[in-house]
Amino acid sequence: MANGWCGLEVKIEDLKAICQGAGLRATHQRLEILGEVLKADDHPSAESIHARVRKRMPTVSLDTVYRTLATFEAFGIISRLHICSGRISYDPVRKRHDHFVCVECKRVFDCQIPGIDELPIPAEVTAWGEIASVQLELRGICKECLRRRRKENACG
Template identity: 30%
Template sequence: MKTLKYSRQRESIKASLMARHDHPTADALYTSIREEYPNISLGTVYRNLNLLVELGEIQKLTCGDGADHFDADTSPHYHFICKECGQVNDLLLDPMDHINQLAQESTNGLIDGHTIYFYGTCKNCLGNN
């Protein structure tokens, strides 16, 4: 594997993501990173986020709203997505590894993991109705 050159911008993007728990989109991270690096381009943010995903340092979440969200927590965990406001939150559930075995019994392939998103209406949106 090729050695990766250090990048202050990449480190800033990763640090910004690690400080957040709202699972931001690349656009939202771009807005916050611009405060420190006013000349950074949206393309640079996208490239570095995708590189961090490839390196396994962050997760990319495709939640069905048309925009990828990013999560610095790479441990196995689940997410709740509000269908009203689009907010993505971590769920405090233990990993359900038994699902892998159940799925394995239904396929000829090899199951080595799973991703689960739970959809509904968040507390804030319920309060606004």
């Protein structure tokens, strides 16, 4: 597994190791797409991953990107976030983390809320099945949106 947080430089050997570790053949296309997801610090949509990958692989289609992301998801390499807006974005699965979502600009921020793993799980949940992971989504308005709102109010 690559270490550290999103936004760090991702090495090709690390990408290969991630694919192979998950039991997936490390094709050139997969490595390029995975590299973009891991590099991103903005929880990108498939469309924006496609735009980034195309800079180095102009022939790659959006459909291929969709399919590759779905494969990564199925193999547990990335996770798909369903943000309140209905926008779907992708997140590398590296370290358990939570999200703060701005309901206005839909930006997603990574954060880590302590104690999540020790949350008491109600018996009705354990009756449904086994829990693999717990994630918290906090919704609010980010600083920038708050600032913009304040400005708009001041001018209007």
